[in-house]
Amino acid sequence: MQTQAAALDRVFHALADPARRVMVDRLTRGPASVGDLAKPLAMSLPAVMQHLQVLEISGLVKSEKIGRVRTCRIEPKALRTAEQWIADRRTFWETRLDKLGELLAEDSKE
Amino acid sequence: MQTQAAALDRVFHALADPARRVMVDRLTRGPASVGDLAKPLAMSLPAVMQHLQVLEISGLVKSEKIGRVRTCRIEPKALRTAEQWIADRRTFWETRLDKLGELLAEDSKE
DNA sequence: ATAATACTTAAGTAATTACTTAACTATTAT
DNA sequence: ATAATAGTTAAGTAATTACTTAAGTATTAT
Numbered sequence: 001m002q003t004q005a006a007a008l009d010r011v012f013h014a015l016a017d018p019a020r021r022v023m024v025d026r027l028t029r030g031p032a033s034v035g036d037l038a039k040p041l042a043m044s045l046p047a048v049m050q051h052l053q054v055l056e057i058s059g060l061v062k063s064e065k066i067g068r069v070r071t072c073r074i075e076p077k078a079l080r081t082a083e084q085w086i087a088d089r090r091t092f093w094e095t096r097l098d099k100l101g102e103l104l105a106e107d108s109k110e
Numbered sequence: 111m112q113t114q115a116a117a118l119d120r121v122f123h124a125l126a127d128p129a130r131r132v133m134v135d136r137l138t139r140g141p142a143s144v145g146d147l148a149k150p151l152a153m154s155l156p157a158v159m160q161h162l163q164v165l166e167i168s169g170l171v172k173s174e175k176i177g178r179v180r181t182c183r184i185e186p187k188a189l190r191t192a193e194q195w196i197a198d199r200r201t202f203w204e205t206r207l208d209k210l211g212e213l214l215a216e217d218s219k220e
Numbered sequence: 221a222t223a224a225t226a227c228t229t230a231a232g233t234a235a236t237t238a239c240t241t242a243a244c245t246a247t248t249a250t
Numbered sequence: 251a252t253a254a255t256a257g258t259t260a261a262g263t264a265a266t267t268a269c270t271t272a273a274g275t276a277t278t279a280t
Contacts, residue, residue: 005128008125008128008131009127012123012125013123013126015122016123017268018116021115021195028199034226035225043268044269044271045227046227046228046229047268049229050267050269051268054267065227067226067277067278068226068278069227079199079200082196083193086125086196089134089135089184090186090189090190093184093186096139127237127238129238143257144256144258153239154241156239156260157239157240159259160239178245178247178248178255178256178257179247179257
């Protein structure tokens, strides 16, 4: 599935920026407006908008505009995709170590 | 800790490239030479070297050269750092949802 | 109606990324 | 000694990124 790889590209890339992680972090504490997201960040609003767009394209964040304020919220499904990829590899790696441990145990018996 | 943020930048960025994820994936199955890592990738060796460097700087991979072959292995500590960051946010988000659920349950009793 | 708020679009720029090819350096095999 | 193998370094390039400022557009408050 080529699409899956591209999705991971986008999610990991989205998380690779400190400003975007601050935004995600804020959103785990509840929905927020663009202005709210911008407040702790030392950059212009347009810059925040661009980060928001990266987050939306990655699927990590959804937003809707009501009146003149856009409300953003996290979409945990995307977060889980990334977490799962890592967890799968870690599991594989740990299983490998377990097998290695068994082998060593076998050896030491002889 | 500013350093922690920079470390996350590097790890997530390292994972944001499909070629590098293939390399990491391969390494979870055991150590490999640079040539081994390059085999499944449709790019030049120098390109692989550059990806390897990104992985090493991120702390995800360590390598040592013996004779003329460099052997690479994953460093799961860095993987865990990234996984943990995501897990922490997900937990926060889930806790928030639980509280919301309780509130709604309270409401429906009245 | 006017002004303030909350965002949005456009355009430009410096830095970074992901490659490439060509040339080179050790190490091991013959 | 010569050649083959495994990796490395250097230099160049096209595309992408992370901003910026300036100039909008709706919405809401006065």
